[in-house]
Amino acid sequence: MAAAGHKVYTGIYLSQLLGKPIRDAQGARIARVQDLVVKFGTHPHPPVSGVVARAGSREFFIERSQIAEISDQGVRLNTFKVNLRPFERRDGEVLLGRDILDKQLIDIDGRKVIRANDLELGYFDGDYRLVGVDVSPQALLRRLGPAALTRNLRGTRVIDWEDVESFATDVPMVRLRVSHDKLSKLHPVDIAHILEHLSREQANEVLEALNDEIAADAVQEMDPADAADVMQALDSDRAADILEEMDPEDAADLLADLPKERADELLGLMEPKESEEVRELMAYKEGTAAGLMTNDFVALPATVSVGEALEALRRMEHVPNPLYHIYLVDDEERLAGVVALRDLVISPPSTPLAEIAQKEVAPAHPDDPAPAVAKKMAEYNLPTLPVVDDAGKLLGVVLFDDAMDLLIPEGWHHRLSQVFG
Structure with missing residues (x-):
C-alpha cells in the first residue's frame, strides 16, 4: 500500500x-x-x-x-x-x-x-x-x-x-449529476466536434448542462445536419433558449433544416424580438445575398458624433459579435455610409460620423447570387458587405465568415475555426 x-x-x-x-x-x-x-x-x-x-x-x-x-x-x-x-x-x-x-x-x-x-x-x-x-x-x-x-x-x-x-x-434509475464543467471550457469548435460524435441522448445532456451562450456557439459550429438532429430531439424550451443566443442568420439556417411544424414551435417559444429577427431572414431565398446576410448589425443616424456613437454602443443591451463597422442611415433607413470601428475609436469625440465615414460603398442587392457575393468579399478582403433593397434601405450585412463557408471545402471548416477562432 x-x-x-x-x-x-x-x-x-x-x-x-x-x-x-x-x-x-x-x-x-x-x-x-x-x-x-x-x-x-x-x-x-x-x-x-x-x-x-x-x-x-x-x-x-x-x-x-x-x-x-x-x-x-x-x-x-x-x-x-x-x-x-x-x-x-x-x-x-x-x-x-x-x-x-x-x-x-x-x-x-x-x-x-x-x-x-x-x-x-x-x-x-x-x-x-x-x-x-x-x-x-x-x-x-x-x-x-x-x-x-x-x-x-x-x-x-x-x-x-x-x-x-x-x-x-x-x-439508469439513479440521480447522477454530471456538470460537464470541464467540457464547457473547450473552444466551441471542439465542443461541436464532440457533440457530432455523441448519441442524441448524450448530446442533449451536454446541451442541457452548458450555459445558453456556450451551447449556442457550439451548435453554430456543428455540421448543419447534426445540428438539426440535435435540435429536433432537444427539449423545446431549451432549444428555444439556445436559438435566442445564436446569430440570427445561423438560427434561421438551422430552423430551415427542421420540419416546418418543429420550426414554428420553436419560433413561437423564442422571445418576440429574437423570433422576429429570425423570421425576417427565413423569408429570404436561399443562395442569395439576403439568404446569407444577418440582421444583427449596428446602424446609427449620420448626424451623431463619435462620442455619441460610443455612448450608444455602451448602452446597447446586445452588441453584435464580431463588430467591424457602424452603418450610417438617413431618416428613411437608407445606407448613407460606413464607419470602421478603428476609425471610430481613434477619432475625437466631437467628430461627426459623416466626416469619418466611407461613402463610396458598393452594397449587395438581396437577390445577388451568394457565391458572387462571397467571391467579391474574398477578392476585396471585405470583412462585411451591406445589403440594400432597390430604394437603398439597409436590410442586413453579410459577414466574411459566412461568405467563406461557400468557398472553403467542407472538411476545412473545423480546422480553420481552430486556427483563427
Whole structure:
C-alpha cells in the first residue's frame, strides 16, 4: 500500500477483476466479483464504495469498510460476515462494469470522444479509486484473449480519469449529476466536434448542462445536419433558449433544416424580438445575398458624433459579435455610409460620423447570387458587405465568415475555426 496523497498505479484492471473470487478473512471463497461501485463526488478520482457480489443466483453488496484488499486475484475481506441484502443503488453511485465499461466518454485533454475499453484502479489518498480509462486496442485483447497470453500485454494507453467526463444518461434509475464543467471550457469548435460524435441522448445532456451562450456557439459550429438532429430531439424550451443566443442568420439556417411544424414551435417559444429577427431572414431565398446576410448589425443616424456613437454602443443591451463597422442611415433607413470601428475609436469625440465615414460603398442587392457575393468579399478582403433593397434601405450585412463557408471545402471548416477562432 502507498501513503495517502501518493498516486499508485497498481495495474488492476476492471476486466481482470470481474468474475474473480471474493474471500473472507480466512481465505474461504464466498462469492465472485459481479461489479465494482464507485461514488462520484468532489474528488477527481472517485473512491470505491463497495463491490457487487454474486453467489449462485444471489446478488448482494459488500461495503468498502469490509474490504481489506483489492487485487488482480480478487477481493479479500476483513470479516467473516456479510449482509446478503440485495444490492440497491444510492444517489451518485456508478457501477463501473455496467455504466462505464464499453461506454462513450469525453477525453477533455484530447478534445474527442473515446470508448472505455478497460478501467484502471489505483490506491491513493487512503482509498481504492478509479484512476483512468484504457482506450488502447490491447485492452480489448486483454479482455478477450487467454489470461496466460495477455497477462504481460504491453502498449496500454490510459487516460487519467481527471481528464474524462462521463454521462448521466448512461446511469439508469439513479440521480447522477454530471456538470460537464470541464467540457464547457473547450473552444466551441471542439465542443461541436464532440457533440457530432455523441448519441442524441448524450448530446442533449451536454446541451442541457452548458450555459445558453456556450451551447449556442457550439451548435453554430456543428455540421448543419447534426445540428438539426440535435435540435429536433432537444427539449423545446431549451432549444428555444439556445436559438435566442445564436446569430440570427445561423438560427434561421438551422430552423430551415427542421420540419416546418418543429420550426414554428420553436419560433413561437423564442422571445418576440429574437423570433422576429429570425423570421425576417427565413423569408429570404436561399443562395442569395439576403439568404446569407444577418440582421444583427449596428446602424446609427449620420448626424451623431463619435462620442455619441460610443455612448450608444455602451448602452446597447446586445452588441453584435464580431463588430467591424457602424452603418450610417438617413431618416428613411437608407445606407448613407460606413464607419470602421478603428476609425471610430481613434477619432475625437466631437467628430461627426459623416466626416469619418466611407461613402463610396458598393452594397449587395438581396437577390445577388451568394457565391458572387462571397467571391467579391474574398477578392476585396471585405470583412462585411451591406445589403440594400432597390430604394437603398439597409436590410442586413453579410459577414466574411459566412461568405467563406461557400468557398472553403467542407472538411476545412473545423480546422480553420481552430486556427483563427
